[in-house]
Amino acid sequence: MRIWTIVSGILMVLTGAFCFMNPGQTFLSLAFIVGLVMVINGLIHAMAYFIGRGLHNKGDNNGWILTDALITLILGILILCNQLVVDSAIPMVFGIWMLVSGILRIEAGTHINKQKKLLNFRTTMITGTLTVLVGLFGFINPLVEWMTTAVLLGVFLVMQGVNIIELGINMPHEKKAYVKIYKRKREPIKITEEDETPEKVIERLKMKEAAQTSQQPAAPVQDVTAGAEANERI
Numbered sequence: 001m002r003i004w005t006i007v008s009g010i011l012m013v014l015t016g017a018f019c020f021m022n023p024g025q026t027f028l029s030l031a032f033i034v035g036l037v038m039v040i041n042g043l044i045h046a047m048a049y050f051i052g053r054g055l056h057n058k059g060d061n062n063g064w065i066l067t068d069a070l071i072t073l074i075l076g077i078l079i080l081c082n083q084l085v086v087d088s089a090i091p092m093v094f095g096i097w098m099l100v101s102g103i104l105r106i107e108a109g110t111h112i113n114k115q116k117k118l119l120n121f122r123t124t125m126i127t128g129t130l131t132v133l134v135g136l137f138g139f140i141n142p143l144v145e146w147m148t149t150a151v152l153l154g155v156f157l158v159m160q161g162v163n164i165i166e167l168g169i170n171m172p173h174e175k176k177a178y179v180k181i182y183k184r185k186r187e188p189i190k191i192t193e194e195d196e197t198p199e200k201v202i203e204r205l206k207m208k209e210a211a212q213t214s215q216q217p218a219a220p221v222q223d224v225t226a227g228a229e230a231n232e233r234i
Contacts, residue, residue: 001048002171008044009164012037016157019150027090027149028082034153035079041164042073048171064104065167071100090149094156095138102131105163120170127163134159 015037019030046069075097078084084093105128112121134155147155 001044001051002168004044005048005168005171006165008041009161009166009168011161012041012157012164013161016154016159016161019154019157023148023150025150027084027153030150030153031079031082031084034157035076037157038072038076038079040076042069042071042076045069045072045164064108068101068104071097091138091152094153095135097135098131098138098156098160099135101160101163102128102133102135104128105131105167117170123166123170127166131159131163 015033018033019025022030045065049063049066049069075093084090105124109121109124109128112124114121138152138156
C-alpha cells in the first residue's frame with residue numbers, strides 16, 4: 001500500500017494543478033474530478049491503515065490515518081452528490097478539512113522516535129504545520145476574496161497531495177532481503193627461484209606423499225585371538 005499511497009498523493013497534486021490551469025471554472029464544473037479523487041484517496045488511506053498498520057502492527061499509534069481517510073471519503077462523497085454547490089462555502093469546508101488533517105499529522109509526528117527517525121519526524125512536523133497554515137488561510141476573508149474558487153481549491157489539493165506523498169514515503173514497509181553469493185577466488189601460487197632448489201623440491205614431494213598416506217584408510221586389524229582359536233580347532 002506504500003506505492004498506492006504515493007500514487008494517490010501524486011494524483012491529488014495533479015488535480016490541484018488542473019485547478020490552477022482552469023482558474024475561471026466554477027466549483028460545480030470541477031466537482032466531479034475533485035470528488036472522485038478524494039473518494040479514491042480516502043479508500044486508499046483506509047486500506048493502508050487496515051492492511052499496512054491496523055492489522056499487522058496494532059501497537060503503532062497511527063489511528064489518525066483512518067480518521068483522515070474517513071473525513072476525506074465523506075467529503076468526496078458529498079461533493080459527488082452535489083451537496084456542495086455554493087462557491088462561497090468552499091473556503092470554509094476545505095479549510096476545515098485541511099486544518100483537521102494538519103492537526104492529525106502533527107499529532108502523529110509526536111509519536112515518532114526522534115533518535116531513530118529524525119528525518120521522518122522533521123518532514124512530518126513540517127508538512128503538518130504547512131497543512132494547518134493552508135487550512136487557516138481559507139478562513140481569512142480578505143485574502144480569499146481576490147482568489148478564484150478554482151485557484152484556492154488548487155492550493156488545498158496540492159498541499160494535501162504533498163502531505164500524502166510524504167506519508168507514503170515514510171510509511172513502514174518490509175524490505176526485501178537479497179542474498180549475495182560470494183565465490184572464493186583461488187590465486188595461483190607463485191614459486192620463486194629460491195623454492196626451486198633440489199632440497200626444496202624433495203621436501204615438497206615428501207610432504208605431498210605424507211598427506212596422501214594420511215588420507216588413505218587404515219588396513220583392518222585382524223583379531224589374533226580369533227585366529228589362534230581357529231587354528232586349534234583345525
